[in-house]
Amino acid sequence: MKRSMPILLGVLLLITLIIEIIPKNIYGKVFTGHVLLDPLLGAIFGSIAAGNPLNSYVIGGELISQGVSLVAITAFILSWVTVGLVQLPAESLMLGRKFAISRNIFSFLSAIIIAILTAYTFTIL
Numbered sequence: 865m866k867r868s869m870p871i872l873l874g875v876l877l878l879i880t881l882i883i884e885i886i887p888k889n890i891y892g893k894v895f896t897g898h899v900l901l902d903p904l905l906g907a908i909f910g911s912i913a914a915g916n917p918l919n920s921y922v923i924g925g926e927l928i929s930q931g932v933s934l935v936a937i938t939a940f941i942l943s944w945v946t947v948g949l950v951q952l953p954a955e956s957l958m959l960g961r962k963f964a965i966s967r968n969i970f971s972f973l974s975a976i977i978i979a980i981l982t983a984y985t986f987t988i989l
Contacts (some may be wrong), residue, residue: 933983937952
């Protein structure tokens with residue numbers, strides 16, 4: 865635990881920096897409502913700006929108010945919570961490189977698929 869604490873602290877500081885660098889109003893301009901492109905972009909942005917599930921409700925509400933589609937928000941939040949490119953070095957160190965990379969790829973692809981299925985389900989209801 866003593867050896868991993870500096871790495872975890874560095875990851876947390878880097879996540880905070882990335883979240884602050886990305887302007888909040890850019891999301892409404894990037895997402896166009898395209899069914900396949902929006903979840904891909906949402907998953908990419910979410911993978912970069914990793915965060916915790918508690919904040920996802922607030923972020924989801926802010927994205928909805930900026931006119932971002934449900935499919936993009938779902939992909940963003942899912943990958944924001946489950947994928948962490950910033951956290952990858954720490955995860956590789958603690959859990960192994962192969963596992964960390966495999967888990968992140970699986971989570972990224974799952975976020976896109978689940979986002980499309982969620983948006984489709986809401987259109988049916």
